[in-house]
Amino acid sequence: MTRLKIGLxxxxxxxxxxxxxxxxHLEIIENxxxxxxxxxxxxxxxxxxxxxxxxxxxxxxxVKNAIDTICKNCGNLTIILGIIEENKRIRGVLHNSAVxxxxxxxxxxxxxxxxxxxxxxxxxxxxxxxxxIKVFKTRKCILGIAICEDFxxxxxxxAIALKGAEIAVLISAxxxxxxxxxxxxxxxxxxxxxxxxxxxxxxxxxxxIVFWGGSExxxxxxxxxxxxNYVEEDFKVCEIDLNDIPRVRxxxxxxxxxxxxxxxxxxxxxxxxxxx
Amino acid sequence: MNIELPLDCELTAxxxxxxxxDYMDRIGIKKAVVGLSGGIDSTVxxxxxxxxxGKENLLGLIMPSNANTKLDTEHGLLVAKNLNIRYKVIPIQxxxxxxxxxxxxxxxxxxxxGNIMARCxxxxxxxxxxxxxxxxxxxxxKTELLLGYFTKYGDGGSDIMVNxxxxxxxxxxxxxxxxxPQAIIDKPPTAGxxxxxTAEGEIGITYEIIDNILYHLLELRYLPGQVINECGMxxxxxxxxxxxxxxSEHKRHTPIYPKIGYREINWDYRYPVExx
Numbered sequence: 001m002t003r004l005k006i007g008l009x010x011x012x013x014x015x016x017x018x019x020x021x022x023x024x025h026l027e028i029i030e031n032x033x034x035x036x037x038x039x040x041x042x043x044x045x046x047x048x049x050x051x052x053x054x055x056x057x058x059x060x061x062x063v064k065n066a067i068d069t070i071c072k073n074c075g076n077l078t079i080i081l082g083i084i085e086e087n088k089r090i091r092g093v094l095h096n097s098a099v100x101x102x103x104x105x106x107x108x109x110x111x112x113x114x115x116x117x118x119x120x121x122x123x124x125x126x127x128x129x130x131x132x133i134k135v136f137k138t139r140k141c142i143l144g145i146a147i148c149e150d151f152x153x154x155x156x157x158x159a160i161a162l163k164g165a166e167i168a169v170l171i172s173a174x175x176x177x178x179x180x181x182x183x184x185x186x187x188x189x190x191x192x193x194x195x196x197x198x199x200x201x202x203x204x205x206x207x208x209i210v211f212w213g214g215s216e217x218x219x220x221x222x223x224x225x226x227x228x229n230y231v232e233e234d235f236k237v238c239e240i241d242l243n244d245i246p247r248v249r250x251x252x253x254x255x256x257x258x259x260x261x262x263x264x265x266x267x268x269x270x271x272x273x274x275x276x
Numbered sequence: 277m278n279i280e281l282p283l284d285c286e287l288t289a290x291x292x293x294x295x296x297x298d299y300m301d302r303i304g305i306k307k308a309v310v311g312l313s314g315g316i317d318s319t320v321x322x323x324x325x326x327x328x329x330g331k332e333n334l335l336g337l338i339m340p341s342n343a344n345t346k347l348d349t350e351h352g353l354l355v356a357k358n359l360n361i362r363y364k365v366i367p368i369q370x371x372x373x374x375x376x377x378x379x380x381x382x383x384x385x386x387x388x389x390g391n392i393m394a395r396c397x398x399x400x401x402x403x404x405x406x407x408x409x410x411x412x413x414x415x416x417x418k419t420e421l422l423l424g425y426f427t428k429y430g431d432g433g434s435d436i437m438v439n440x441x442x443x444x445x446x447x448x449x450x451x452x453x454x455x456x457p458q459a460i461i462d463k464p465p466t467a468g469x470x471x472x473x474t475a476e477g478e479i480g481i482t483y484e485i486i487d488n489i490l491y492h493l494l495e496l497r498y499l500p501g502q503v504i505n506e507c508g509m510x511x512x513x514x515x516x517x518x519x520x521x522x523x524s525e526h527k528r529h530t531p532i533y534p535k536i537g538y539r540e541i542n543w544d545y546r547y548p549v550e551x552x
Contacts, residue, residue: 014302015550037290120396176291207548210291231290 002242004140007037008215010234014142019060022047025066025081026073027142028235033075035237038140042081043171043202043215044148047090048171050264051207056094056126071104072222078138080145082171085109096127098145098171100136110134112147113156119177120209122171123149133159141242143164143198148172151189155266159231161193162253166242170199179212179230190218194249196240203233220248222267277508278488283446285453289324292438296328299436300411304548307410309401311431312336312363313344313468314351316460318415320447321438323454325413326359335404337362341372343390343470345529351460359456364404368396390469394430402433411435419444421481422490423517424524425467425475432527443487479520481513489517 009028013021027044032040044050047066048059063083070079078100085097095111111130115123119257135144144160146168151157157168168189176181182201190197197218202211215228217238226238249255300306308329312318321465326334336359338352349365356363375392376384401412414434416426421440426432439447451461464474465483476482492498492507499520503509526532530542539545 012298015548019548053548055547055551132543205291207550208295208299210295212291230287231294 004038004242005036005239006198006217007032007035007040008198008200008217008228008234008236009040009042009046009047009214010200010215010228010236011042012202012211013043013046013049014054015206016059018048018054018059018066018069021049022066022069024180025070029070029073029075029077029079031235032077032237035187037077037141037237038122039078039138039167039198041169041171041198041200041210042079044082044098044173045084046082046171047205048204049052050211051209053122053126057092060086060094067101067106071101071106074101074104076139078140080143080169080171082147082173083109084127089221092127093128095130096123096147097130098147098169099185100137100138100145107138107257108134108136110136110145110147112150112151114153116149121225132215133163133183135160135163135165139174140157143167145169145171148174148276151185154189154192157189157193157195157197158258161195162258165194165195166245167198167240168193169198170175171201172199173202173209173211176212176231178216180256182212183214186216186218187222187224188222191222191252192254194220194245194252194254196220196242196245203229203231220245221252259272277298278484278493281443281446281487283449288442289450289453291326291395292441293328296325297323297437297549300328303411303552305409305411307333307335307408308413309335309337309408309410310379310413310415311397311401312338312352312355314338314348314355314460314466315417315463315465316444316447316451317417317420317439317454317465318349318452319456319460320442320454321415322355322359322361323456324438324453326361328345331360332362333410333450334359335357335408336361337397337400337404338363338365339368339400340365341367341466341468343393343473344468347463348468351457351463351501354457355460356452364452366423368393368400371396374384386470390467390473391427391430393469394427395433398430398433405435413438414440416440417444417447418443419487419490420475421493421528423479423486423520424523424527425479425520426527428527430510431467444483445487478547479516481516485509485513486517493518538539 069244085095088095097109097111099109113130116130117124144165146156201216204211228234228236337357340349405412412434414437417439466474492503
């Protein structure tokens with residue numbers, strides 16, 4: 001099976017209202033089952049909202065319970081959603097994470113590695129950054145996950161691609177002013193890695209921050225295959241063919257030509273930056 | 277050397293309305309009160325808001341004083357009638373006179389009197405907001421907010437601000453997009469606090485130039501010298517705008533207080549306004 005159906009659940013979570021947000025997740029999960037979706041993706045911090053500040057600590061237990069409920073209801077779906085996650089070893093330390101759910105259980109989580117701490121963003125005030133780029137072999141595909149700021153840094157999706165993923169799932173809470181650049185980045189990340197990009201953004205507004213929506217799937221050669229509405233909630237389903245990947249890579253062998261020696265140059269430059 | 281400030285009216289109107297709608301849903305209030313001065317800011321506020329609240333849930337208050345022209349009142353009425361919203365005309369001169377008689381000085385300057393007017397309007401807006409279980413819509417635009425061209429706790433007093441992310445020239449552009457009567461778009465903006473007052477006359481710079489200076493300083497992060505040398509702006513205009521921004525910083529903040537404890541409000545006690 002090289003074809004799979006992806007559902008982009010572009011929702012507008014209510015800040016801190018985990019129960020209400022969970023209900024919305026469950027409603028879309030049922031809808032996705034009816035549409036025979038294989039991979040269903042919700043945006044960054046979809047269960048609790050993005051700008052919860054000190055509420056993050058208080059809503060952590062509710063988020064844990066909500067994940068259990070979603071596991072029980074996942075059916076044949078592979079589901080990805082954005083959560084706050086407590087560090088496995090150190091209690092009270094939080095991550096901004098994505099969780100992968102299938103067969104009624106959590107198969108893994110990945111932590112946002114670039115926590116924005118400039119302008120309006122305060123991720124670093126509340127979360128610990130992850131240090132690992134992981135890929136997940138799910139029922140229908142191999143995927144890696146980048147969370148919002150992560151895909152403004154090219155090495156994240158590049159690592160996801162070099163680790164063998166077929167789809168880079170990008171989940172975000174991207175504010176209104178970032179729309180034009182965000183759309184460019186989705187295309188660029190697809191092309192420079194010849195990988196499918198499945199992008200799901202928040203919709204609606206929290207604390208006055210309007211999220212631009214515009215979720216989309218971009219093919220490995222940069223074509224937008226499906227596009228959700230701007231700003232408002234939307235649910236789009238799109239079937240993709242994973243055989244497009246070798247077809248595109250035969251003509252654009254970018255990953256084949258990726259060179260360790262050049263990446264080492266990058267590491268060297270980083271070292272120099274840190275020595276400054 | 278002036279540029280036209282960019283604005284995607286359609287998408288921005290959608291974003292602003294989504295912000296209003298999601299916030300109102302979150303706090304569970306369905307109604308709003310807005311002061312209609314007949315000027316472009318309050319008109320655009322009402323035009324944007326009416327679609328969210330519905331005409332029966334938006335109350336317009338027209339609150340003329342002796343400093344206002346008949347045309348101001350007529351334009352306020354025109355807006356209320358065009359939008360088919362409920363409205364009340366409440367003249368404020370008696371209230372202003374009563375204040376003036378009792379404040380404890382014989383002669384009152386026009387700025388202090390103007391501030392009394394603005395604060396009388398605020399009291400009336402909040403009276404009706406209390407009565408109707410409504411929010412007060414703030415109408416200030418970004419240009420006014422940055423220059424401090426508003427009365428603290430007067431027109432600066434509101435629950436949610438609709439135009440605060442639009443510069444004055446963008447508000448006009450939005451007004452044209454929304455179908456605001458041309459006469460309202462074209463007339464010179466005024467705070468209406470004394471007879472013959474116009475904002476541009478008082479500041480001594482046109483809004484087109486002010487917005488260009490602000491846009492380059494803020495959005496494009498030009499240094500003042502660069503605004504003068506690279507944009508060809510008049511040094512005294514740039515200095516004046518900078519001075520107005522600096523001197524009004526206090527108006528854009530909640531009152532300052534000493535940080536004594538470990539967890540002080542807004543310092544270490546940080547909750548979203550959308551908390552419930």
